[in-house]
Amino acid sequence: DIVMTQTPLSSPVTLGQPAxxxxxxxxxxxxxxGNTYLSWLQQRPGQPPRLLIYKISxxxxxxxxxxxxxxxxxxxxxxxxxxxxxxxxxxxxxQATQFLTFGQGTRLEIK
Amino acid sequence: EVQLVESGGGLVQPGGSLRLSCAASGFxxxxxWMHWVRQAPGKGLVWVSRINSDxxxxxxxxxxxxxxxxxRDNAKNTLYxxxxxxxxxxxxxxxxxxxxQAGYWGQGTLVTVSS
Numbered sequence: 001d002i003v004m005t006q007t008p009l010s011s012p013v014t015l016g017q018p019a020x021x022x023x024x025x026x027x028x029x030x031x032x033x034g035n036t037y038l039s040w041l042q043q044r045p046g047q048p049p050r051l052l053i054y055k056i057s058x059x060x061x062x063x064x065x066x067x068x069x070x071x072x073x074x075x076x077x078x079x080x081x082x083x084x085x086x087x088x089x090x091x092x093x094x095q096a097t098q099f100l101t102f103g104q105g106t107r108l109e110i111k
Numbered sequence: 112e113v114q115l116v117e118s119g120g121g122l123v124q125p126g127g128s129l130r131l132s133c134a135a136s137g138f139x140x141x142x143x144w145m146h147w148v149r150q151a152p153g154k155g156l157v158w159v160s161r162i163n164s165d166x167x168x169x170x171x172x173x174x175x176x177x178x179x180x181x182x183r184d185n186a187k188n189t190l191y192x193x194x195x196x197x198x199x200x201x202x203x204x205x206x207x208x209x210x211x212q213a214g215y216w217g218q219g220t221l222v223t224v225s226s
Contacts, residue, residue, distance in 0.1 A: 037211070039212055039213070048216045048219055049206070049216050055212075092155065099158055099161065099170060100161070102156040
């Protein structure tokens with residue numbers, strides 16, 4: 001099974017400042033079809049998860065451009081260029097190369 | 112608009128059974144793989160099961176294999192999860208999610224296994 005490891009697990013950020021979350025997979029996420037199925041999800045308090053980024057760096061429909069994804073192979077990063085109050089919640093990386101596996105989650109909070 | 116609406120959750124005793132449903136609308140349901148993912152109270156997301164678009168192929172997490180069965184009715188645009196031999200550790204909110212990359216999620220339905 002592919003294990004996803006996120007750091008940090010908690011991230012206090014000042015409004016308007018950038019934030020960054022890292023995710024590492026236990027094996028390469030490159031699928032036999034050549035795609036890398038690494039996504040980022042946001043879960044606001046009391047809400048279901050919402051897809052933000054898919055295939056490493058593609059923003060899903062309606063996602064603000066302050067969210068960006070990067071990485072390759074086994075190391076990936078989600079960046080928020082300027083944190084807003086509505087960004088508070090838990091962020092998960094997720095691999096879909098082999099079934100679905102999620103990171104432990106990173107709690108983003110405002111300082 | 113894509114909508115996924117789960118139902119069927121509730122309180123059940125250990126060893127009991129429940130069937131969850133996920134009603135889909137706003138897209139061609141029969142074209143998409145579907146997943147069930149669960150989240151125990153205060154915990155992270157855990158994949159449970161998936162089914163391909165025509166229902167001919169299914170996969171399960173080891174923790175539910177032999178106890179849960181995923182199925183779908185493409186004529187009714189509905190995904191199901193039959194849960195048998197329920198345990199306390201199955202207590203969670205159960206979400207259905209669309210597509211191989213889980214692009215859309217329902218609001219979830221809470222399953223509580225307790226005596």
